[in-house]
Amino acid sequence: MQGLYTVLLLVVSNVFMTLAWYGHLKLSQTELAKDWPLLAIILISWCVAFFEYIFLIPANRLGIIDNGGPFNIIQLRVIQEVVSLIVFSLIVTFLFKTATFQWNHIAAFICLVAAVYFVFMK
Incomplete structure (x- = not known):
């Protein structure tokens, strides 16, 4: 459950991050x-x-192995990047309506999924 809570907190954190970084545009x-x-x-x-x-600080503290969470620090960072890009893409596509998905965006997301796979590989 800690892994799920970590990801949910990261999603909420990234909504605020995207609004803080790009909402002013x-x-x-x-x-x-x-x-x-x-x-x-x-x-x-x-x-x-x-x-x-x-939301970000509790997500990292909850998710890290040192505090009983399921992720090491590298895994946490990769999860953060993937969540960040997904949240950003959804907000600019559906809320800001300033971007459209193209084939290269989908290819990039496939690469991100591959990155997650490799970082969790034993």
């Missing part, structure tokens, strides 16, 4: 935030990123 397309100064955007992004860490 979508926000700047609106009339509301079009002319905001960079410092304001940075501060808002930091506020959103705070919630990323509220």
